[in-house]
Amino acid sequence: MATAISLVPLLFISIAIGSAATILAWRARPEPGSKPLVALLVAQSWWSTCIIFKLRAPALDAKLLWANLAWIGVVAIPVAWFLFALEYTGRDEYLRPRYVGALSVVPVLTVIFALTGQYHDLLYVRPTGAELNGVVLFEQGGPWFWITAAYTYILGVFGMIPILGLLTSDAVAFRGQSAALVVGLLAPWVTNVLFLAGLLPTSGVDPTPIAFSVSGIVYLAALTQFRLLGTSPAPNKRARQFLFDRMQGGAIVVDANDYVVDMNDSSVRILGIDATDVLGGPANEIIPEYDRLPEDGALPGHLTIGDELGGHPYDVTSTRITNVRGTPIGRVITFHDVGEHLRQQQRLEVLNRVLRHNIRTETNVIYGYVSRFEDDENAKTVKERALRIEEIGKKGRKAIELFDKTRDRTEPKSLHSLLDRCIESTRDSYPKATIERSQPNEDVAVAGLLRQVFSNAIENAVEHNPSDTPHVWVTVEMEGDTVYVEVADDGPGIAEYELAVLEDGTETPLKHGSGLGLWIVKWGTDIAGGEVRFTENDPEGSVVTIEVPVLSRDAQVVASERSD
Amino acid sequence: MGYANRPLVVGEIMSSEPRRLSIYSDGTDHQYSQFVSPLLTHLERTKDVLIHTSTYLVFIAMVQVATVMAALSIEPNPALAIIGLVTFAVYMGDRIADVDTDEVSNPGQSSFVRRHESVLSVLTAAAYGLAIAISVLGGPVALGVTLIPGAFWVLYASDWLPTIGSYFKRLKEILVVNSVIVALAWAISLVFLPLAFADAAFTPVAAVIFFYYFLDTFVNTEIPNVNDVEADEAIGVSTLPVVFGVDRTRQIAYGLDIVLVGFVVFAYLRGLLGSILTLAILVGLGYALVLAAFVGRTEHESRLGIAGEAKHLVVMAVILALTAGGF
Structure with a gap:
């Protein structure tokens, strides 16, 4: 049976591995996710260190102090993990100080409650004393303990969601990274669940930070084998969003109930609206003749958007979006400005008419007049040239027909x-x-x-x-x-x-x-x-x-x- | 151009043929080339690895800790291992970080580091991680002392906390302050780590040892700067040679070593240092004064740096010799 003291060597190993992994992650800056990973590994090492100091402290007061200081590591881990997952998967817009501050409210309160534990029972009830082997035993946690525990698990799960998304990635390296990250996360989480359920015979010592050394090894392997921070999927999400936002045509995503869920910059410009006003609203209020749009395919003819003075013709296409089972879940409606194309087509039509009608008429006139002259060599040349001009006109017309899109x-x-x-x-x-x-x-x-x-x-x-x-x-x-x-x-x-x-x-x-x-x-x-x-x-x-x-x-x- | 050179190359190969034959005709030479040459190559390579990886500095640092332990009558403890590991991590880490700038000043070392960069990177991280884990055995003070180099890495990194980072980076550029920081960190590690593990108090003797190592490290940090005057000047780092010139730096080194001689003699007279230790340190300082005379007067500045570090081996050798001699 594992006792509290026999955990000590494992705690030392977890510190050594955690610290080494910290340095490697630190050196990987500014790769996406490196800073939160440093914070996570430092927190894990600090937690293990506090447990050792607590076990080796001679007096009850000192034991209590280290037990309380350990909370800094305990509560920093889930926040760091969550931020790591966000930044690593390209959602770095959430790593602003105000979001980090908001996420840190519960952890900071927890540490404050831990350090002021003698005045209240919010985090846990008073210590009952020390056992012979030096382990401080606490009674069941107080109300805040369960809030912190729930918060920790929620952040843990929320962090796993984007990481799990990498498992379905096409790139083998990303799948390897994702699997490593999930294993690295599950090891301590499962250990913690088993410890809280009282299923681990560790005499009251939380072995979770030791399990984090498993995470350390996995992260280290991921750093060296899968180039965890060297090959990052972070730009992927941004690149797709970037393309969507910056594409020349307008694009509006509507859900199955015809509510607008996303729109790019061009569609905002084309429709002359404010995205924040219409997102979540019915699509037929912002897209003219919405009911005429096909479920899937191009709208016959053009759609004119804008007022009578500045209306623009658009080719509108609706593309169905389906889920993995093939059920339609929405549509992307794209707007392609065909104003310039239509104008060009009109010009070609005018040119066509000129080449077909005017040139032929003029050359016929020349031919007719020349025929009245004496039939000498000069008149023959003029006739030939007139015929050539007509031939050029004919070919020009054929060339225009080649480009005529209407056919x-x-x-x-x-x-x-x-x-x-x-x-x-x-x-x-x-x-x-x-x-x-x-x-x-x-x-x-x-x-x-x-x-x-x-x-x-x-x-x-x-x-x-x-x-x-x-x-x-x-x-x-x-x-x-x-x-x-x-x-x-x-x-x-x-x-x-x-x-x-x-x-x-x-x-x-x-x-x-x-x-x-x-x-x-x-x-x-x-x-x-x-x-x-x-x-x-x-x-x-x-x-x-x-x-x-x-x-x-x-x-x-x-x-x-x-x-x- | 390439073809114009060809006959010359052929001629060289041909002219080397008779020489090779003469080697084979002599059995002794053959044996020499078979056994001694590979051995010498191997030794040469080992020497390069020891120098490029700063392993010799690890040994010297451990000797310094052993000296502290002898001076303070502390039993050997894990501080020895920690100092060794941290020294390796810090110096090797620096060499990895400076691999580009070292390319000109020290091409051999730079190419060695570049070749083995990933392995060395993991090794340094593992060394520091292990040092931290061991230091936990010594309690919070030992852990704090071990974390000092790590704390400086964090503070110097200007992307971490931009204002603080650049402020600390500037400290590196200020005359004397830069070397004082290094000397202080080093002296704290050398003295407080063994004390923390032994759970011993910081006595006046410990204070004397602390001051000795502080000043000594300061001198040893400034002397190699003689080599880097131009480079330091270019990047705006103020060192003694940059500000006062090489000659004045040599005089300052003399002066500080003489101050240390006076300080050690004073400590001995006050009964703070034992006679063996005093004598050993004085021999070491004598050695340092001789070396200081070469500052700016030799073409082998890097060897002068290594010789300077080896002073601590001289001190330990004298202690061992005197102790063995029954003094």
Whole structure:
């Protein structure tokens, strides 16, 4: 049976380990949690020390004094633990002096009650005397004793909650840390419960600080093995909050009953409200047309927020949040300002109209007037140039159509029929050109916008070929879910500077290509999620390889798209 | 550039070949290289470890405590172990903390500390933790004395309590105050720890020993500052060599050692110190005066520092010799 005296060596060990761990934690500053951990380990070592001094004190008064001073360590531990858990898991906003002060009220009162014990029975009744082995025995604790005990356990449990959260962390190091911290906490807590229940034969000596030496070993191991304070999860929570707060779009979190539970800075700005006024209030009071929002998904059309003078259109999306069992527990409603996008779209529409209508009309007029002149070489040149201007206008319009968001750009279309149309239209425009085609029997569906890409690639191959009988080879190959359309010609090849401009992705007044055709090939392929490569043909000419994903191989889908 | 150097390297390797052959042709040399060289390397490495880890200081500190115990007729007690452990923790801890600044002044030590930093860090923490646990055996006074270095660590840390931290950090920069703090902490530890464990009172004899160690440590703290004049000046730390120059510092060291000689003789005449102890301390002070003459006049300043610390071994050796000789 363990006696009080036989605990002494264990108390010494707990002091040695506690002090060593204190120094290591001290050196880990300013890592999150290091200061509260220092306080916890000092408190534990102090508690053990006071027990030893109490046991070795010759007189009853001295024993009483050390027993009372031990309370400093006893009550500091739960506060330090709680603060450690908060800071370590990134909740350092609670480590302000006023919160620490509030948490310390019960511990400070406890120490005061302990040191003034001769005047009242709040903490415990009077000592009954000393036993032969030097252990002071007290009667049952007074009312404040149970308040302190309850407070200690509450802080212990509250501190464990965020730490346990680390157990579910994806990072192995954090899981190791969390497990170490929980074991380090449970050892003394379980010991204390057993001691208070009278289940430990320690002759009235509280062995809890000895159990804290187990915590010390665990913390030390965690410091060295799991890099307890070197690898800290503290920034995680802050980073998520930071992203939520600073994201450009507005975000409002509502619970299952449509009450606002959180909102970011942008949503406060967008809605022109004060977060403190609306948090906890009904969402339909702050979000216009709230009832029109879908449970999950995007709101059709736009939502205009603001007064008539300064209204802004927003794309609003509702995303359902579910718990681990898949039950909906709320939604995140996000607001994306589409004002600029809509304005840009309007500009494109105007440009489109200008390119489609005005340029064509003007060039037709020029063409008509020139036809009245004598049919000499000059008039022929002017006519050709007028036709080219119209062609540029047409291509510009096609390019704008590529970016027009209102159309579904990735609508699947049959590859065979797309190529059929492109080749057919090129043959109509250039009857002397020979266009050969080789493709597998299997047809697939690709993005519909590729029609512009193929047609430009094929037309370019013919158009820029000075030969009287230009030759173009269109080859289709398939590899898994990727289709390669190669357009090869026997022309002079694409000039280096044209390719360099495409590679840069932008043009300048000094460095630019000769037209829009290659740009349409590049932009269209990019939008379809593919890539385009330009190589030289053997013995002459160029090869444009358009690599795009297959959207469907389903024969029925492809057939239906073909019939469009 | 690299290729230009190549023929030279090849030439060096080739020229070394005949020399290596001649070693193998001589059996004695071979044996020498097989046994003596590794032994010398091993000894050299052990010496480096002892110096880099301050282990020699641990031994010297324990000899100082033993001297106190002999002077005060106290039986050997755990104070010996505590002083050893604390010395290791404090000096090694300092070397870990100063590993960056030592890189220029003491590259060998700096690279040793950097290589073994994690092990040394745990060892110093464990040493101090063990010292604290043992000190609890000696009661509250022993615990308090053992906690003094820890208290200074806390006070110097300006991030702990910013106002107090920076105030104490400034104390480090003030002339004389910095060395007085070190000397006081050291003298308190050396004298009060053995007393606390023996449950003995602070007698006039103890006061004499206390003053002796206080002044002696003060001198031994200022002398190594001769090496660091430029560095101390750069960081704004006032030491005797920074303020008064090296020559005047040497004279101050002479003066203080002579004051100690007078003080020890006075204590002997008043019957506070025994003849063996008095003689031993005087021999030690004589040794210190000789060393003081080298201050600022030798190129081996770090060896001078170690030699200064070894004075306590001289004192103990004289005590043992005289006691064994039946004086």
